[in-house]
Amino acid sequence: MRNKLRSFLTTLGMIFGVGAVIATVAIGEGARSAVEEAFASMGTNLLVVLPGTTNAGGARGGSGTQPTLTWDDLRAIRSELPSVRYAVAVLRSGSQIISEDANWTTQVQGTEPDFFEIRSWPMDVGTRFTQSDVDSGSKVVVLGATVSDKLFGANANPVGQVVRIRNIPFQVVAVAGKKGQSPFGQDYDDCVFIPLTTYMAKVQGGLQKFIAGQILITGTTAERAQDDVTMLLRDRHNVRSGEDDFSIRNLAEVASAQEESSRTVSLLLAIVAGVSLLVGGIGIMNIMLVSVTERTREIGTRMAIGARGMDILMQFLVEAVTLATLGGLLGIAAGVFTARWMTALFHWPVLFRADVILVAVIFSALVGVAFGLYPAQKASRLDPIDALRYE
C-alpha cells in the first residue's frame, strides 16, 4: 500500500482484466443497439405473407413464384382477425424515375397509407398520400430520402415538383424520413411509393385477381397474428397443414436469432472477465502475502499494544479490497478510454452501461475479499512473540 509502484504493478492484472471487459462490453453493446435499431426500423411485430411456390414437374419455383394470395384474402385478413392491426399489400418493381434534369433507377412500390404505420415511417417533408388518393388512383408519389437526393440534390425540398415514372407524370407530395440500412445492408431509402391502385393501373398494367407482391401485417403480438393468419389462409385456400401455398415470415424471429448470437458473445465475455479477474486476484493475493511477511514485526507490535486477531484481519482485508477496487476503477477508466479510442479510430458505435460499470466495481471489491482473506487470516493468526522477534 505504501509502495506506490508495487501497488500499481499488482493492480495491473485487475486493470487489464476490468479494462478489457469494459471496452468489449461497450463495443458489443454498441453493435447490439445498432442491430436492434435496424430491426426496430423495419417495424415492430412485422409479418410478411408471401404467395406460394410453383411446383411444375418437380421443379419448385421458390417463394412468390405462383400468385396464390388474392385481394379477397387481404380483405378477409383485415376484417376477420382481431389480432391483426394493419394489413397492406405491397407491389414492387424496378423502374427509372426522371426529374427535370436528372434520372435514377429505383424500386417503385405500390401500397396504401397504412404501410407507413406498419413501418412506423414518418415523413420528412410534405404529407404522405391518403386513402382517397388510393381510391381515386391519384398520380402522386412519396420519394425515399436517397431518391430525393439523387434527383433534386441533398437538402432540396422537391414537394410540388413533377417526376416521370414510365413516362407518366407524378406529383411529389412528400419525402419519407431517413431509415438507413436494413440489418442486411439494403438501403431502405432507395425507393418511391405510389398509391396501390395507381401502381396496378399504370405500372403493373391492369387489375388482377391475385396479388403480385406480398402482404405486410402488424399484429397485436406477432405470434398470435401469425397463427390466426395461417389458420385463415388455410381455411380459405382449402389446404391442410404442411401443404401451405403461402409462407409467413416473422421478423421478430430473425431479431431474436440475432439476440441469441449476441447473448453467446456476452457469455464469452463473462468467461473472459472471470478469468482475468482470477488472474488479477492471484496477483493481489501474492502481494498481500509478501506484505504480511514484510510487516511481521509491525503485526507483532500491533498485537502487543492490544490488536486482536480480528483487528489485524480487517486491516489486511481492507488493504486488499482497496487495492482490488482501485485496480477495478483504473480498469474502468482504461476500458472507457480504449472504447472511445476505438470509436475515434474505426467509428465503431460504443455504449456504456451504468449497470455494467457498477457490477465491475462490486466484482473488483469481491475479488479483493476473496483473495485477501487468506493472507489476512495468516496475519491474524501469527503468534505475537514470534512476530515481534521476526527479523
Added chain:
Amino acid sequence: MAALISLEDVTKTYQMGDVEVRALRGVSLTIEKGEFVAVMGHSGSGKSTAMNIIGCLDRPTSGRYWLDGLEVSGLSRDQLARIRNRTLGFVFQSFNLLSRTSALENVELPLLYAGGLSRQERHARAKKSLERVSLGDRMHHTPSQLSGGQQQRVAIARALVNDPRVILADEPTGNLDSRTSVEVMALFQELGRSGITVVLVTHEPDVSTYASRVVLLKDGRLQSDRRQTPAPAVMPPDEEAA
C-alpha cells in the same frame, strides 16, 4: 493488599523438535504498585520468557499468574489482547514505531484498538501523552525525522496513552547512546513516582542501578532479588535533548 503482579511457581517449557527446553523452572515473584524492577540475567536465563508471560504475550505451562487481581494464566487470545491494551504498556529495544506514520498517529494506535473513543478524544489523549514525554512539539514528525531518544520517547508515550498499570520495557536503552539512555531512565523513574509500575529487562548493570529493585534470573530460576536506592538519573544541565 494483593500485589499488582504475582507469579506463583510459574514454569514454561518449549518443545523444540525432540528437545524439551525448560525456559522457566518455577519462578515466584510479586511486584507492588509503583515499583521499578530491573530483571537481569544472561541470555538463556529465562528473562525474556518471564517478560513474555508478565506481558500476557505467552501463557505459563504451569503455575499461576495474577495481574491487577485477575488470574490471567487461562485467558483466551482475545482476552489477553484486551489486557495488553488496557493494563499494560510495551516499550521495545528497537522502538517498533510504524514508519511513515506521524508520532501522534503512532501514539493513538492503542486507543484505536481500545475502541469507543471519538477522533477528537483520541487526538487529545495522544497529544497529552506526547507532552508528558516532552515531545508536544514533534507530534507531526515521522519516526525517520526523529532521533533515537525521541523515537523511544514516542514509544513510551504510546505505552502510556491508555493509562496502564504496568510498563514493560525490553532492553529499552539497547539502541541508545549513554546520554539518551539516562533521559529514558529518568522518564521511567518519574513514572514510578506517579504510581506506574515499571518492569525492565536488561543485561546492562549500569541501567539496573536506576531501578528500585533488581531481580536476577539464572537457568530459569530466581537467583537473587534485592531492593536498592535508585541512582539519580541526572542529565548534564548544559546539553539539550538530542
